[in-house]
Amino acid sequence: MAEIVRKHGHRMSMNRRDEVGKEKWAKHYSSNHQILLVGEGDFSFSLSLAMSFGSASNIVATSLDSYDILIKKYNRAKSNLGILRYFGAQLLHGVDSINMKLHTDLRIRKFDRIVYNFPHAGFLGKESDHLVIMMHKNLVRGFFMNAIDMLLPKGEVHVTHKTAHPFDTWNIEELATQSGLTLIECIDFKIEDYPGYNNKRGDGKDSDLPFPLGKCSTFKFILSSQAMEYLTTSHHRRNSQQPQEIPLQTGNARMDSNPSSIMMKSKECFWIFREYFNHARLTSGKTDDYLPNSVKDMLRIGFERYNAENHGKPLDGYVHLLKELHSLSKERVTFLQRWLMEMDHYRL
Ligand SMILES: C[S@@+](CC[C@H](N)C(=O)[O-])C[C@H]1O[C@@H](n2cnc3c(N)ncnc32)[C@H](O)[C@@H]1O
Incomplete structure (x- = not known):
């Protein structure tokens, strides 16, 4: 040596x-x-x-x-x-x-x-x-x-x-x-x-x-240009300590879009929980034993990202994001139910 x-x-x-x-x-x-x-x-x-x-x-x-x-x-x-x-x-x-x-x-x-x-x-x-x-x-x-x-x-x-x-x-x-x-x-x-x-x-x-x-x-x-734009604005927001406005997304129309393009709309919920959304898309319809743990992992990464990007800030913003995630999940279930019913209808 x-x-x-x-x-x-x-x-x-x-x-x-x-x-x-x-x-x-x-x-x-x-x-x-x-x-x-x-x-x-x-x-x-x-x-x-x-x-x-x-x-x-x-x-x-x-x-x-x-x-x-x-x-x-x-x-x-x-x-x-x-x-x-x-x-x-x-x-x-x-x-x-x-x-x-x-x-x-x-x-x-x-x-x-x-x-x-x-x-x-x-x-x-x-x-x-x-x-x-x-x-x-x-x-x-x-x-x-x-x-x-x-x-x-x-x-x-x-x-x-x-x-x-x-x-x-x-x-x-x-x-x-x-x-x-x-x-x-x-x-x-x-x-x-x-x-x-x-x-x-x-x-x-x-x-x-x-x-x-x-x-x-x-x-x-x-x-990508969208990610660069988001990172620049979120960096700016963090540095200027402006209160964050988190737009709540509604409407089933979003559910039939490709989640990766939804993510690129740069809304904070999609950004913070992006692994979760991608995971949901990739595993849609699958029933592996591994899934409950991997979903938890994806949510944990979201929490870590929120903490890393908002050091020292109260967790209210995170709770708001979780509520948004929850409402999106409910929309997704409703959408999937409707979609299944339509499939049945056409099959009949
Ligand atoms: C096929 S080896 C390639 C090693 C090395 N990059 C090379 O080219 O010889 C895969 C490497 O990924 C590392 N690895 C596996 N999971 C990892 C993780 N979560 N974070 C960082 N490295 C990881 C392993 O320790 C291993 O060194």
């Missing part, structure tokens, strides 16, 4: 001396970008960027696993982390992508690039199993929902993902769109663009082994 640091440290000091301030690129990433890496395995991707930049002072690299677990799971984690630390990276462990924006060290940070390579909720069953796919999708959706609040202007969210079946059924682009992101580019991923990077399974007894990459792409997203 000391040897590695000596070797790279030597290279870094030469870089520092010769090329201070000179921008360097590693494929999509620049040494001038503030970069957040999420769901790292053995941290070899972060290290590959750091080596290309000759520094890691612009890198925040995170893992879900604690430090102790990482060094048990991955042979090279300890030395990779040591070098990254030496190069000036901020290293955070125990960072869950579905609530990372609330993390003490991240809540005040914004980034030019937020990167999650090969998101995967773990080996929970067959990859083609509906429930397994749903777990993966919830992870990616939660990641997007957090990332949108952590971007600098013109910032991008990148997800690298396998695109062959069944991974294509995750519909990465749809998950992003539902979260207020717009796809700007989808580029074939080539591991040789990142020297030293070792993709890891990241779960189970073979965590440290690579998985076959096959066909995979880097999906690049920016904030």
